[in-house]
Amino acid sequence: MTTLRLHLFTLSDRVRFSPVVAWGIAFAAFACAVYARFLFDHVLPPGFPYLTFFPAVILTAFLAGLLPGAVCALACGIAAWYWFIPPFGSFSLDTSVLVALAFYVCVVGVDILLIQVMHRAVDGLREERARSGDLVREQRRLLGEQKDRERQQRILQRELSHRMKNTLAMVQAVVSQSLRNNPDPKLAAGLASARIQALARAQDALTATDWSAADVETLVRTAVSPHDDGTGRFRIDGPSLSLEAQRSLGLALAIHELATNATKYGALLTEAGIVTILWDSPDGNGFRFSWIESGGPGVAEPLRRGFGSRLTERVVPAYFKGSARTQYTRGGLKYELEGTLRPDETDLAPD
Template identity: 60%
Template sequence: MKAFVWAERISSTPLAAWTLAALAFLTALGVRFASDHVLPAGFPYLTFFPAVILTAFFAGLWPGVACAVLSGLAAWYWFIPPVGVFTMNPSVAVALLFYIGVVSVDLLLIHVTHRAVRSLRVERAQTRSLLSRQKSLLDDQQARVRQQAVLQRELSHRMKNTLAMVQAVVSQSLRNALDTRDASEKASARIQALASAQDVLTATDWAASDVAAVVAASVAPHCADGERVTLQGPPARVEAQQALGLALAIHELSTNAVKYGALSTDEGRVSVRWDVGPQDRFAFVWEERGGPPVAAPERRGFGSKLTERIVPSYFGGSAASDYEPGGLIYTLNGSLTPSGRRDETA
């Protein structure tokens, strides 16, 4: 195949192709003159056949035709009696027809061979391209299958976590409620808070969500006047489980603020602040001002357990509720990284 590669290179360069044709003809003519005294009569084309074949193979069809024409004329003029003139007689005609037939067959075979090789090269390239595309499609299909399996496992895991959280909310709401109606209202409101957080997570394909979006979605159902609740903090991302827990905590704080705290009066205000420190340390503060005087509740139910024990566990930290006379201050400190969280569940 190297010979065909060289032939492709030479034939694609006109200067090289026609130079080779001229050199092949002159070499064949010189060798024929040099060996004329040792060759018997009847071999006028002996050195010209190889020149035509080599030229046609390496330089292409038309340089090969040119070399064949020049070789035929040179042999007719110098090596077919009577030499030195172009005469035509039966013996000369037979010799010329023999030469034309042989070189025509050689040129045709070489041309057909080159076309077959080029076609084979094209077919091989197409085959490699098809194999490459097939491999790419197979890789994509395998990647999609793996991705689908991962998504199914992730969906199952998230569904289990969500259902476990809903089960805990309902169970604790029933356990700490005063009556059936109270239990129904609390469970329904808490599940609605989870649904709002789910909407935020769905918008980000259940990837990490922005704290501001989670807080805003959790506060919105409880306060139509957005000026009464201020949000302040740097961009921070919380994981899905952390977002759900934070939404539940804000729901509990907002509900209590509407019933007993700052949002129960027209003058009350709520400030929500958060900060992210080194190593993803997370600090969250809910501060109420301007509401009625606040006192610590005599009975601590599931809401207190949720905000002070369960939600902090998702951040691997702690939380506290300070019932100051001027208003409730809730603080949560923990970590946004998974390694910083304790293995606790609701």
């Protein structure tokens, strides 16, 4: 039953929005009502002039709308007055005719009014349903966005925790090794402080890119900036490459150690010394970094390996899943690092 009512109101909407169909229904309903009234005139008792006209008016008003319904009601009233209210075949007026016409006007007027009220109520329900649907869709959208934000927040929290653990572990290793390998507390504290500052400068470079990656050239220039006097002693060259956070911090530490040693013992100790820093990516995901000193005093391999050497030759290469080697020659120190440019999936998995 509910489905039938929905179909009737849907049909009414289609008819009302098509003037040709609406007026066609009005004319057809009037014609059928007149024909049916003539057809059954001989079997109907006296006093029922409007019997077939009421359904025509109601049907027209419901399907075709207010104006076609009113016109159909007017035409039906005139036809009933002329043909089926005595004296037949005339538009005479007397008390009985006025009463019959008034009765007809009241009935069809109430019918049309009720039909229009019903249509307005149904239209209002449709609009309310549409608004409710929009609200439900908007609520679902907001809930979806909230879930996305919560999921993104959880990811960011895990990523932040992962980065903090890595950074703290690196700081802990720097401090621990600096204190362990230097009997003088002041010297150890100075070394640890310098190394932590190098990490901080690398983190500044990462912060500029929301910790997603750091440009190698930016990282190199930031790391050597405390040792660069602006006279062109650093020759830096390499393609535009990006390193993720842990690799960036490791490379910054390695450059800091190399620059510190060059200042104390190598090319930066003399005015003629030059440091050439090169890098490239040979196969798309490979990474090769070179630190080449020239013009400084000759260097010899140290008898004792300190934390700086272990850092540049073991710790940092592990971040790059690769290896490193240091050559001590009469022309100066040469350091080469080879590994991967980007981490694999296991490196990216959160702790």
